[in-house]
Amino acid sequence: MSRKIVVTGIGATTPLGGDAQSTWRALLAGESGISTLEQPWIEKYEVPVTFAGQAKVAANQILTPQEAKRLDPSSQFALIAAREAWADAGKPDVAPERLAVEFATGIGGVWTLLDAFETLQERGPRRVLPMTVPMLMPNGPAAAVGMDIAARGGVRTAVSACASSTEAVANALDRLLSGAVDVVVAGGCEAAIHPLPISAFAAMHALSKKNDTPASASRPYDVNRDGFVMGEGGAALVLETEEHALARGAKIYAELAGGAVTSDAHHITAPDPEGTGAARAVIAALKQAEASIQDVVHINAHATSTPVGDIAEYVALKRVFGDHLQNIVVSATKSSTGHLLGGAGAVEAIFTILALKERVAPPTLNLDDQDPEIVLDVATSPRKLPDGPILAISNSFGFGGHNAVVVFRSYEG
Amino acid sequence: MALSQSEVLAGLAEIVNDETGISADAVALEKSFVDDLDIDSISMMTIVVNAEDKFGVKIPDEEVKNLITVGDAVNFIVGAQD
Missing domain, CATH: 3.40.47.10 (Thiolase/Chalcone synthase)
Structure with a gap:
């Protein structure tokens, strides 16, 4: 069971x-x-x-x-x-x-x-x-x-x-x-x-x-x-x-369906430019959630606004999702909150949960001229998410080559 | 000029209140720091250091264990003043 x-x-x-x-x-x-x-x-x-x-x-x-x-x-x-x-x-x-x-x-x-x-x-x-x-x-x-x-x-x-x-x-x-x-x-x-x-x-x-x-x-x-x-x-x-x-009759926001942690062993601060470690974390978390990549409709990206980090995450996502990536609405909420370092993942987990519950992907600020190397559908204003059972992931990466990904699923009571 | 017992008590009560939130009125001479006021050893050391600053006295670590009640501390501080 x-x-x-x-x-x-x-x-x-x-x-x-x-x-x-x-x-x-x-x-x-x-x-x-x-x-x-x-x-x-x-x-x-x-x-x-x-x-x-x-x-x-x-x-x-x-x-x-x-x-x-x-x-x-x-x-x-x-x-x-x-x-x-x-x-x-x-x-x-x-x-x-x-x-x-x-x-x-x-x-x-x-x-x-x-x-x-x-x-x-x-x-x-x-x-x-x-x-x-x-x-x-x-x-x-x-x-x-x-x-x-x-x-x-x-x-x-x-x-x-x-x-x-x-x-x-x-x-x-x-x-x-x-x-x-x-x-x-x-x-x-x-x-x-x-x-x-x-x-x-x-x-x-x-x-x-x-x-x-x-x-x-x-x-x-x-x-x-x-x-x-x-x-x-x-x-x-x-x-x-x-x-x-x-x-106990509790209200339920969402299901925490999967979570995974991997490491790059590549460089103490730089992300692996191939994104293999990050990709493995996404795949492992989705596997634990018994989900396919097509189930994912929203990503709360790590996206810290560094020149190399944002691209490395995109490369990793592309590696996992391929052409389906264009169907996924991405939010980079550090554009509003800044980067809470060790607190960032928990804040973004809450954003991901509420996005699923209220069926809306939050906006990404300050995206005036999207990097042509990063081909993502980024929500720049609140974007409606589909009805029915949906899945979203939240990514976090850290100095030391740490990759952590969690998967949430909408909860139908 | 040396402070009186009641002046030291009032000053010490202020320190205790600041560290622990215990009402200054509750910090009476006969009260035990541990048994009555529920002050742990970490708070006690902070209170001691703050009292040294406030009253310009030295309270040696080996003396602290003898300061069972508020009165013990007040009397030690009064006696330690020049």
């Missing part, structure tokens, strides 16, 4: 909104979450990139001061998103031992680490706060979420750069399919709008330098794309077995 896994709750805090629905509405409305940074450190360090996608609603407006004090900003976003998703799912009544967390981050508690080093330098080791270690560790967000919902079925953190939270969703699927647990809160977060990561990403020419036009800087597939735009926030999904969801 094959077991189905379904999505019963969503939550997000992003540059577009403080919750999943307002994020989605802003996305459909074609809003940009990207703006010029006003922080004093921009000038102090002469940071070469002066804009990013900051969380629309600051975490300290949601959490109590004592909660915020003990959590790195990345964990704060995780907790906010997870609480929303958990409430949205109706706070499932599940034995703690049957409840797990898969919560990812790309970088971890970088603010905590660097603040603590500043304290050490300026005031000595005695003044380094004892909460520093639990706040900076990459599993901090997962642990915070796990404690909040009393998950005792395992709390884990996938760390695979910008593929992290798609990998977390794929890992959640495995745990649910294996029968180990009944419910998993899966997601990802990132809070790296800090002068050091910005400088480091800029040093490798990964970031857009369109400082004068922040809202149109993230332009996936456009001939004038010049790099990604950093974003921050978090997103979470409540995933559970269909059996468990139906037994």
Whole structure:
């Protein structure tokens, strides 16, 4: 008997909104979450990139001061998103031992680490706060979420750069399919709008330098794309077995039908130009979903707006879908949100789920002049998706040669 | 000029409130940090470091384990002031 896994709750805090629905509405409305940074450190360090996608609603407006004090900003976003998703799912009544967390981050508690080093330098080791270690560790967000919902079925953190939270969703699927647990809160977060990561990403020419036009800087597939735009926030999904969801009368957004992870072993940062690793991930995820390529009507692409990355993903998709690719509506939502790194996959999983549920592919901003080498049908305004059972995939790729793909299927109750 | 016991108590209560959210009024001399106020060791160390800053005293690590109640801490700080 094959077991189905379904999505019963969503939550997000992003540059577009403080919750999943307002994020989605802003996305459909074609809003940009990207703006010029006003922080004093921009000038102090002469940071070469002066804009990013900051969380629309600051975490300290949601959490109590004592909660915020003990959590790195990345964990704060995780907790906010997870609480929303958990409430949205109706706070499932599940034995703690049957409840797990898969919560990812790309970088971890970088603010905590660097603040603590500043304290050490300026005031000595005695003044380094004892909460520093639990706040900076990459599993901090997962642990915070796990404690909040009393998950005792395992709390884990996938760390695979910008593929992290798609990998977390794929890992959640495995745990649910294996029968180990009944419910998993899966997601990802990132809070790296800090002068050091910005400088480091800029040093490798990964970031857009369109400082004068922040809202149109993230332009996936456009001939004038010049790099990604950093974003921050978090997103979470409540995933559970269909059996468990139906037994408690939960609302169901979509089915998580497949997930796969592969690796390139090609280059530490550059994507494999042949796209074979990414293609294998798509094929494996579709196979797990027992789907054919013709079933796929929508792709939420990784599409970060880097010159080489967008092409490499296209090559991989072409390899998998061939001529059918022209029938698939592609959305590159980082054009609105920026790139949430370890949080990106979870945000985009939510977009993919809502696209299936509401039968609309969200728009891609700033695509004024599509790269002739990238032959994709990109939605530049909200695009109707077909009725009946449909399938969509969400891709994420990360430095290190990580490829992660998840497949969602529309759910007919 | 040295602070009085009630002034140190008020200052310490503020630190405890800031770290844990416990109402400053609840931070009374006879209260135990662990048993009454439910303050864990990590918060306790943060409170100690913040108290050192605020009151300009040194609270050695080996002394912290003897500070069972709020009164123990207040009296130590009062005595440690110049």
